[in-house]
Amino acid sequence: MQTLSKNQQIIFDLINKSPEPLKAYTILYNVQKKGIKAPLQVYRALDKLVEIGKIHKIESRNAFIACHNSSCQVAKATAFSICEICEKVTEISSDSLSKYLANFKDKDGMKYIKYNLEFFGLCKKCKVK
């Protein structure tokens, strides 16, 4: 468990308390009062937080979410569900899924230690509507 730097902590706190993934410039607007003024300051903190597995990037949305899976110490294997109506994003923590993917070998017998999986569908709320 490493300690975060000032900017990293400010930005992690914001993301961590957010119910939804945040975009880099949304983060920027929300931390300007705390002295973080430039995009690069945000992106550098984001890069580091992703690297150490505290947050993940939702690639299809260019947005960042705190890791809610205690087993994700490193940003190497991530799976999310994304509602195509309300954009709710949930981190999936399924032992069987992670085991299946960790053991997956392609035709050439290649194994992958890192993956990103994004499922799309309708969340419970949006399904009933």
Add this chain to the structure above:
Amino acid sequence: MQTLSKNQQIIFDLINKSPEPLKAYTILYNVQKKGIKAPLQVYRALDKLVEIGKIHKIESRNAFIACHNSSCQVAKATAFSICEICEKVTEISSDSLSKYLANFKDKDGMKYIKYNLEFFGLCKKCKVK
């Protein structure tokens, strides 16, 4: 099998003959001699080609690749391997993988009909180096 419009065909041909995923502005530079002058013309064609499953977007790379999986009629379930050194991208067509993911249900019993999976690792060539 639907017929492509002029711009769609030009852009699909370019992507289809490319050994690597192409970015939107790379595409733009390469089709300007054919009369496609503006980013929006490229993005509109890309959107349509993705929609009908002729190409896929590699989300982590903001790049587009032709579908090489005859069973992908729709852009709903895609899986790729990406080499982190040479950036070689390959579409994975594995019956067991697609079956597993198509049948995956999360904790709430939610099923997903659409997903995007990106595996990261080293390709054969880069592994031996």
Add this chain to the structure above:
DNA sequence: ATTAAAATTGTTATAATATAACATTATGTA
């Protein structure tokens, strides 16, 4: 404590990716 390396920060400018808005033209089909 001194020092050197590594990490973090600050700042300005710019590159790269993508969409809004509006007008026009082409295509399918009833």
Add this chain to the structure above:
DNA sequence: TACATAATGTTATATTATAACAATTTTAAT
């Protein structure tokens, strides 16, 4: 034909991300 739908053309602008350079702080070894 006539209508609806899809595709195109064009300009401007929004959004996402990095380059380049200088300074400061933290870490860890001497």
